[in-house]
Amino acid sequence: MDVKNKRSLILLGHAQSGKTSLAESMLSLCKATTRKGAVADGTTVSDYSFDEITRKSSINASLLFCDCRDTRIQIVDAPGYADFLGEVLAGLRAADSAVIVVDATAGVEVGTERAWQMAEDAGLPSIIFINKTDKDGVDIARALSDIQNSLSKKAVIIADLSAPELVEVVAESDDALLEKYLNGTALSVEELTVSLRQAVIKRKIFPVLTGSAVTDKGVVEFLDAVLKYLPNPQERAKVTACNPLKPEENIEIVLSPESHFSAFVFKSISDPYVGHLTLLRVFSGSLLSNTAFYNVSKQLKERIGHIYLLQGKEQRQVDLASCGDIVAIAKLKDTVTSDSLADEKHPVSFQPLAFPEPAISASVHPKSRNDEDKIANALHKLAAEDLTFKVTHDQQTKELIVSGLGDLHLAIMVERMKKRFNVEVDLGTPKVSYKETITKKARVQGKFKRQSGGRGQYGDVWIEIEPLERSKGFEFLDKVFGGAIPRNFIPSAEKGIRQACAEGAVAGYPIVDVRVTLVDGSYHDVDSSDMAFQIAGAMALRKAVAEAGPVLLEPVMDVEVVLPEEFLGAISGDINSRRGHMIGMDVMGKSQIVKAQVPASEMFTYANDLRSITGGRGSYTMRFSHYAEAPHKIAQTIISQYLASKKHEEEHAHAEHH
Ligand SMILES: Nc1nc2c(ncn2[C@@H]2O[C@H](COP(=O)(O)OP(=O)(O)O)[C@@H](O)[C@H]2O)c(=O)[nH]1
Numbered sequence: 296m297d298v299k300n301k302r303s304l305i306l307l308g309h310a311q312s313g314k315t316s317l318a319e320s321m322l323s324l325c326k327a328t329t330r331k332g333a334v335a336d337g338t339t340v341s342d343y344s345f346d347e348i349t350r351k352s353s354i355n356a357s358l359l360f361c362d363c364r365d366t367r368i369q370i371v372d373a374p375g376y377a378d379f380l381g382e383v384l385a386g387l388r389a390a391d392s393a394v395i396v397v398d399a400t401a402g403v404e405v406g407t408e409r410a411w412q413m414a415e416d417a418g419l420p421s422i423i424f425i426n427k428t429d430k431d432g433v434d435i436a437r438a439l440s441d442i443q444n445s446l447s448k449k450a451v452i453i454a455d456l457s458a459p460e461l462v463e464v465v466a467e468s469d470d471a472l473l474e475k476y477l478n479g480t481a482l483s484v485e486e487l488t489v490s491l492r493q494a495v496i497k498r499k500i501f502p503v504l505t506g507s508a509v510t511d512k513g514v515v516e517f518l519d520a521v522l523k524y525l526p527n528p529q530e531r532a533k534v535t536a537c538n539p540l541k542p543e544e545n546i547e548i549v550l551s552p553e554s555h556f557s558a559f560v561f562k563s564i565s566d567p568y569v570g571h572l573t574l575l576r577v578f579s580g581s582l583l584s585n586t587a588f589y590n591v592s593k594q595l596k597e598r599i600g601h602i603y604l605l606q607g608k609e610q611r612q613v614d615l616a617s618c619g620d621i622v623a624i625a626k627l628k629d630t631v632t633s634d635s636l637a638d639e640k641h642p643v644s645f646q647p648l649a650f651p652e653p654a655i656s657a658s659v660h661p662k663s664r665n666d667e668d669k670i671a672n673a674l675h676k677l678a679a680e681d682l683t684f685k686v687t688h689d690q691q692t693k694e695l696i697v698s699g700l701g702d703l704h705l706a707i708m709v710e711r712m713k714k715r716f717n718v719e720v721d722l723g724t725p726k727v728s729y730k731e732t733i734t735k736k737a738r739v740q741g742k743f744k745r746q747s748g749g750r751g752q753y754g755d756v757w758i759e760i761e762p763l764e765r766s767k768g769f770e771f772l773d774k775v776f777g778g779a780i781p782r783n784f785i786p787s788a789e790k791g792i793r794q795a796c797a798e799g800a801v802a803g804y805p806i807v808d809v810r811v812t813l814v815d816g817s818y819h820d821v822d823s824s825d826m827a828f829q830i831a832g833a834m835a836l837r838k839a840v841a842e843a844g845p846v847l848l849e850p851v852m853d854v855e856v857v858l859p860e861e862f863l864g865a866i867s868g869d870i871n872s873r874r875g876h877m878i879g880m881d882v883m884g885k886s887q888i889v890k891a892q893v894p895a896s897e898m899f900t901y902a903n904d905l906r907s908i909t910g911g912r913g914s915y916t917m918r919f920s921h922y923a924e925a926p927h928k929i930a931q932t933i934i935s936q937y938l939a940s941k942k943h944e945e946e947h948a949h950a951e952h953h
């Protein structure tokens with residue numbers, strides 16, 4: 296296929312606006328499918344996985360293609376929910392342009408604005424499709440003015456413009472043309488056509504199309520617009536990479552099938568429908584099946600078998616992938632998402648994918664005890680496939696913790712574990728990672744002395760403890776004078792002190808932001824030992840903390856909530872009730888952005904609560920900000936829980952001993 300006859304687009308927009316249905320309509324009109332499917336029946340090419348079929352909603356970015364006259368259109372159908380933002384970010388790296396789908400009855404929604412912003416950040420030329428115009432009471436003019444007010448004044452329904460109006464819109468985006476026009480020279484149709492196309496490619500004009508994905512109305516005109524206005528892979532926004540040997544040196548990729556091969560791995564899939572597939576976008580040159588490529592990121596050559604074009608879960612074998620193609624390769628061993636592939640003699644390294652930090656986490660509890668190994672294996676496989684999903688092991692609580700972009704995201708992962716790996720788990724509320732610290736100075740003695748028949752144990756230290764500034768960690772000073780403790784036992788005392796710090800003194804959390812000074816002590820010629828001084832140090836530390844006004848520190852999160860204005864009051868009240876405080880507000884189109892700081896322990900159910908307060912129209916992100924002193928009442932609760940669990944543990948150990 297000639298590179299001029301290739302288009303690639305990513306379908307973006309609010310959840311439920313009709314992206315998947317539009318893709319289905321395109322495929323059916325281009326005869327890529329024999330029978331048009333429907334989201335409601337779970338029969339679309341794009342939403343093929345069990346979780347998409349049961350939820351009637353996209354979760355994964357799917358790849359589709361159709362041939363429209365002599366042009367091949369490659370489609371990335373992206374999910375609309377913020378929980379699956381990772382899929383959108385990946386898809387944006389594969390496509391040359393974006394189609395923003397707007398529900399005519401709802402107008403511009405939170406997800407529409409987010410989609411618009413992401414397409415803009417990626418520099419992708421965009422077409423807007425106002426969908427669901429078959430519905431009763433649809434007001435296209437109102438939807439359009441909403442788009443013009445919230446997204447861009449340069450969004451226009453080209454078909455509705457009269458000839459002089461069109462001239463003005465186009466001339467405004469092209470200085471040379473404008474001058475000609477103002478001088479009164481007539482502009483030819485060819486001039487206008489070329490200039491209009493360039494304006495769309497440069498994001499100066501955004502064509503708006505209208506129609507219905509369900510009845511196919513307007514979709515032929517939409518396909519025409521894709522061919523007419525959207526860039527081919529050579530006309531797309533320029534692509535830069537860097538020289539892997541000199542990362543500061545930028546290289547502009549020559550977007551041509553004749554130049555050296557370069558490609559970027561934007562996604563990997565391993566599911567029961569397609570097996571293990573690596574998805575790549577070829578930016579330049581070409582790659583033949585049954586050859587090899589050079590993986591710049593891993594610095595190795597990897598052999599490949601077949602190359603496939605994907606039509607949802609179906610794979611069509613092709614002989615080669617060249618400039619502009621979005622293809623899949625099966626069973627790669629070393630190549631993973633975000634890797635750069637290139638000609639070995641002309642290596643280039645693309646910017647890796649950058650994903651948002653996980654916003655929520657939960658502990659994982661197996662429903663059956665025998666499943667523990669299977670669970671760890673399943674979670675690690677899911678995390679390798681979805682880089683916004685993270686699995687960690689909490690050293691302190693000994694719990695397996697999963698983190699993701701929202702509770703829907705975590706719920707989907709639990710479903711996948713069951714369906715794909717046949718293991719069932721419950722998600723719990725993880726313990727917050729508290730820390731302990733002190734509020735004043737103290738000076739104490741730690742003395743360990745055992746005398747039992749033969750050789751005894753003797754260690755004796757005096758320490759001073761004082762608070763340090765937040766996030767200064769731990770400092771140890773040795774000010775022992777005149778050999779009160781032999782030099783070789785000082786590291787022993789320090790080791791005991793550090794160990795006790797890691798274990799905590801009041802609630803089992805690490806002690807931070809303290810300075811401990813070893814000031815004095817005594818020893819015994821025969822009975823003193825490394826072990827005795829370690830124990831003495833630990834005893835001293837625990838005693839010192841207890842006397843130095845211990846407090847608990849809790850993690851505080853930076854939270855950003857995007858929501859329609861009418862919910863502002865409810866949201867700020869809710870943030871107050873979570874011991875949070877507002878730190879600012881911003882406006883994004885029709886939405887408000889609320890910035891606040893809230894203790895992590897108060898945020899566990901936030902995804903659900905926000906959804907119910909805003910009827911699903913709000914979204915939020917959150918990331919760690921700092922540690923702050925937890926209020927006394929909360930600290931008291933945590934300390935008594937800790938003491939109770941410790942008591943329980945001791946009784947348990949005692950019982951086992953007998
Ligand atoms: N009446 C009508 N309903 C539509 C249209 N397009 C999509 N829908 C319905 O809207 C819902 C969401 O569609 P879907 O394609 O899954 O939206 P997506 O989340 O943006 O992919 C489904 O129930 C579709 O049947 C349309 O043009 N007209």
Ligand SMILES: [Mg+2]
Pocket residue numbers: 314315316352353372373374375
């Ligand atoms: Mg969808």
